[in-house]
Amino acid sequence: MATEYGQGYGLDSTPAGHPRYPRHPGRPGRAGERRHRLPAVLRAPVEGRAWRELGYVLLSLPIGILLFTYAVTMVSLGAGLLVTFLGVPVLAAGLAGCRGFGALERTRARGLLDLDVAEPEPLRMKRQGFAAWMGAVLKSGASWRALLYAVLHLPWATFSFVVSVTVWTIGWSLLTYPLWFWVFPMYAGQGGIQLYGDGQHRIYLDNPFEITVTALIGLLFTIATPWIVRALTMVDRLLVHGLLGPSRLVTRVVELESDRGAVVDTAAADLRRIERDLHDGAQARLVALAMDLGLAKEKLREDPRAAAHMVDEAHGEVKTALQELRDLARGIHPAVLTDRGLDAALSSVASRCTVPVRVEVDLTERPAPAIEGIAYFTVSELLQNISKHARATWASVEVWRTESRLMVQVEDNGVGGADVSDASGGSGLAGLTERLEAVDGILVVDSPAGGPTRVTAELPWRAERTR
Template structure:
């Protein structure tokens, strides 16, 4: 509140002066240039106030997306920006914020000296200020719904692609693995049946071979089912499942999981497969000597997140290329409105992080 007063004092003076000069000189066209500068100043101070609220109060107000017709001359585009509703919402905030900050400034000074004011009055004033800022500096309801619809549409498209890729993988594994084994079992048993009377020893050898193939088919089907949804994940949760993945990795992996209560099954399975694929990539390509997996639950005003972070000390250089494995993991995360980021400079270390919402 103390920091916001000088900022909005400067903003108020500049905005009033620029708009007064701009409107009064419109008859000589100089006013258009002044109003252009005023528009830039208004949007700049609006962005600065959003940054101040984010840094001081931890309130993230999304920047409204301004869309208007880009056709026509520079002045036509500028006039459309000048008359955009968000321009006037920003201006309204700056005009209201100055007297509000002037009131908050002596109140904040008093709150430093008088403890009850700081403990009980200032939070209420701050909450009202945040409501005002969200209403004027943030996107309106229509814009929010439009952005959410576009985000969900993109997420749905990526989810369909990820599901299709997973279906093809399952079909390929069935065709190349268990199906071939079962065909071999059927053929072996058929040959054994035909030899049973004439050559019992040969029939016994064929039955033994068919039995071995049947056990391999069962093993491959079990591995395939584990790839779809591992039993340990459903029975014992993410901590045990990630520890199981780490135990199978050929390099040492430290696992720290702090997730309570358990998230939805879709979140758990997404986190599990992201970690599994990342550990496989680390073992094959990273040249790392150790890795670390951290998973924790984080409370946010918009809903809890499960955050999974995989770090290795390898050679780095990993990136999300179209059609690549990491891009496929990002698509899997997007199916539940999650976001995956990769930071992997040449020489390492590599940090892969997935932010997975518990509600979507």
């Protein structure tokens, strides 16, 4: 349902598009991008990227031979010596060497293929010492993946080397044939490249037409060579990324540890804010109220009228303290959200904004309380930002579900230019981003200078359990 409220929402956040949201307008190309007159297919043979990829393929064969020889020798030697105490350290040294070669390969891929692969997980040693180091190397999945890379890399490096050198040589040789065909009649005693020959007939590429056709065929090979090499290096990219980088499980564990830290920090900050609000607000008022009531009690017999006046003032302070406690409780978790869900809770927070807000919530069921709470506080923070910074005249809040995600979108017609990374702006968008990432959520901000601003929060959908 859609509801219009007489107060509003504004925000501060960064321009950033995201492919998940087709309603976001496409971004123009970067101002610094060069526009080439020749299409990419014709530029490829002379571009630096093509030569770097060819260099990668050419280096892969000698490096692959060296790596394969080292890995097979060390592992075979270590396995053969396992019957003695020398087998384990030799095997550990072999795996450690493979990890070292892996670091070299990541550096080579970064320099020649523009492939930036993170380092794998470090060795986990519970104690110091050579024995602990050997155990950590042997237990590490990254060590065995590096060994697998050493074994698989050589056959692929050999294949890609042969294919690349063959097509590259054929292409450039035929393309430049008009420049060197004279070598055959002058030094070889034949008219040109022999296309066919038997005991009676021989066909040479020696007349202008045949020479031109040969050069055109060479041009086709030359144009195709960079794309063939690029296709071959895609397999190298997969090998480096899959076997020499961190595993998905370890990456996920690191992400969860980081998210857990963000959640702990956020919870600690919320507790400090609640303590500060209680100390500076309701607690201070209640202390002053107790003192006033004590004075009123002392004056009750001497000056009843003054005591009554003081009690009346204390009554007003009680009402103010109660309102502050209600506001504080609403900031922790509003009762309307628990009782009536997102639609009513967002309508309530929108009614307190300073510009008109249209609220539309299209949900057939309620999400889990944690997801519901994050969605509520996200909208609340964005509406506060609009009121403080956006200078908008209207705003809208939309909530809907798409597959397994809860989507929340807040839009306003303010001045725009919001920046997630600008912590000094007081927008709180960086904190919102961390809070959403802690539950595998995403915050996408589209805020060009001059507006409008659109912020989309994407949260995982988790169905509500019995409350």
